[in-house]
């Protein structure tokens with residue numbers, strides 16, 4: 001159906017209310033979203049295969065969620081916080097929209113001061129996770145901002161800006177540039193960077209990230225830096241925070257999440273750093289900083305992450321919590337290491353996976369992402385994620401994840417080895 005036909009079909013009953021001007025009721029920018037059926041399409045194909053081969057033992061190397069349970073320090077904190085809620089004297093209702101100080105102070109101390117980075121507690125905004133914050137942050141930016149994203153990309157950055165009607169510029173990440181984006185060829189106002197990257201699992205070293213901060217400073221651009229996989233970094237030259245780069249406090253906002261760090265995908269907690277220096281030129285004249293705007297936005301639309309999840313997050317920073325979280329990440333990274341050893345050993349071209357739970361695998365023999373997906377499913381009974389689902393430059397790749405159980409991951413690798 002053409003866009004016009006769709007509008008007519010959908011909008012006629014909504015906006016023909018007489019005497020009210022006749023404008024459309026819905027936000028028509030939503031019609032410009034491409035239907036992202038990636039994971040639904042995968043599920044459908046797996047289901048169809050299972051129907052014909054009910055005996056097949058299918059293993060997924062496509063899981064984008066953690067599988068290991070919460071660590072004991074977090075469980076203990078959750079129990080304690082629950083008990084507090086049961087007593088009148090320690091019960092908590094609404095908390096501060098920006099997060100409790102106990103958590104904001106722990107964040108500043110452990111995630112920033114310990115790395116020599118100066119961040120104030122009022123630059124930390126605790127949230128229910130990085131998906132909402134990376135999706136919502138564009139609300140405080142001008143409607144006509146031009147947005148740059150790397151390609152392939154985490155779809156949230158693209159779709160949230162399309163919903164607001166903004167223009168998107170893709171920065172292709174391919175073998176030719178070793179999956180590291182090049183500067184945009186036209187002016188852009190906002191650049192989303194996610195490192196370690198989902199889906200490619202690659203990183204930028206401090207040396208590679210610095211030119212982006214300089215670029216933003218010179219071109220009056222804002223960097224929205226997604227550090228959701230920061231805890232997976234193993235190498236010393238890979239920055240855990242963009243604020244390790246000089247000048248970044250003036251041009252970058254940074255998103256963190258406890259989802260992949262500590263298995264909080266179901267608990268829900270994360271935070272966003274908005275330094276007070278970040279402002280656009282025109283906003284400086286009006287004394288408007290992004291920190292003030294984001295604070296205003298959150299106070300209006302968000303009532304804080306739950307007390308329980310914030311106590312749970314605080315527990316990650318205790319000595320026990322830190323050790324336990326590190327052990328779980330070590331488990332996933334051991335999977336990643338095994339995957340890389342085995343697959344590169346049989347001739348696959350693999351990117352990422354050294355500082356991230358994701359590996360970006362070139363399909364063999366020039367197969368398309370979906371053709372290789374089919375081959376893996378039908379011959380090895382292994383599920384992977386077609387790279388083309390993350391953007392046009394993802395064609396010819398698949399994403400593998402290290403979030404599986406050890407034994408199942410080993411079994412999947414043995415099967416792949418026996419085919420190729």
Ligand SMILES: *Cc1c(COP(=O)(O)O)cnc(C)c1O
Pocket residue numbers: 128129130131132154194198226228256257258259260264265269270
């Ligand atoms: C998983 C993930 C997040 C975290 O999302 P939450 O809402 O905190 O669970 C953020 N960014 C990227 C790129 C991710 O893959």
